Amino acid sequence: MLEGKNIVLGITGGIAAWRACPLCIELSLVRKANVEAIMTENAQKFITELTIRSLTHNPVVCDQFERPTAWDVKHISLARKADLFVVAPCTADVIGKLANGIADDMLTTTIMATRAPVLLCPAMNDQMFTNPIVEENMARLKAHGYHFIDPAEGVLAYGGTGKGKLADIDLIVETIEQLLASENA
Numbered sequence: 175m176l177e178g179k180n181i182v183l184g185i186t187g188g189i190a191a192w193r194a195c196p197l198c199i200e201l202s203l204v205r206k207a208n209v210e211a212i213m214t215e216n217a218q219k220f221i222t223e224l225t226i227r228s229l230t231h232n233p234v235v236c237d238q239f240e241r242p243t244a245w246d247v248k249h250i251s252l253a254r255k256a257d258l259f260v261v262a263p264c265t266a267d268v269i270g271k272l273a274n275g276i277a278d279d280m281l282t283t284t285i286m287a288t289r290a291p292v293l294l295c296p297a298m299n300d301q302m303f304t305n306p307i308v309e310e311n312m313a314r315l316k317a318h319g320y321h322f323i324d325p326a327e328g329v330l331a332y333g334g335t336g337k338g339k340l341a342d343i344d345l346i347v348e349t350i351e352q353l354l355a356s357e358n359a
């Protein structure tokens with residue numbers, strides 16, 4: 175069902191960035207989607223571009239100002255090519271940028287340029303997730319048609335428990351399939 179679909183995966187700088195790896199394995203290697211990843215600069219402090227490139231078999235875009243090998247304005251070409259965007263994990267920072275029209279890196283610029291469905295999978299400390307400004311930003315994005323999968327309850331990186339873990343990979347994959355099916359219906 176995902177075979178041949180063009181999925182742009184945004185990876186941002188949260189502790190759950192490593193879980194983008196099993197998501198890549200499921201989407202790209204198991205279900206044969208064409209996954210093109212964009213990593214924020216801060217995501218690269220948590221996991222490497224090499225890992226994601228190896229799991230998607232595609233170059234990973236990190237810098238919107240890098241010199242292209244062939245003439246191509248990458249944020250526009252990816253924005254047009256995508257059947258769907260998924261950002262997993264999605265930081266409070268990227269939610270805030272998208273909700274406020276800030277496009278200051280490759281990921282936020284490309285999302286702003288797309289008409290494809292965008293699925294955001296927040297993961298953060300539970301108190302960040304319930305911060306009223308983060309909640310307002312999410313509500314604003316939902317009102318503009320962005321899709322969300324709430325984080326799960328569980329043990330968080332600081333050692334306590336709460337709602338902030340990246341949602342289950344199976345749920346993310348299932349939601350992607352549903353969104354793509356409803357686009358084609």
Ligand SMILES: Cc1cc2nc3c(=O)[nH]c(=O)nc-3n(C[C@H](O)[C@H](O)[C@H](O)COP(=O)(O)O)c2cc1C
Pocket residue numbers: 185186187188189190214215216217264265266267268297298299302
């Ligand atoms: C160890 C560590 C873990 C972090 N985990 C998260 C997280 O899970 N979620 C989040 O929203 N921010 C987290 N942050 C804060 C982000 O890294 C910070 O907001 C950063 O600016 C995000 O950059 P990006 O959104 O461009 O990727 C963490 C920071 C550190 C140092």
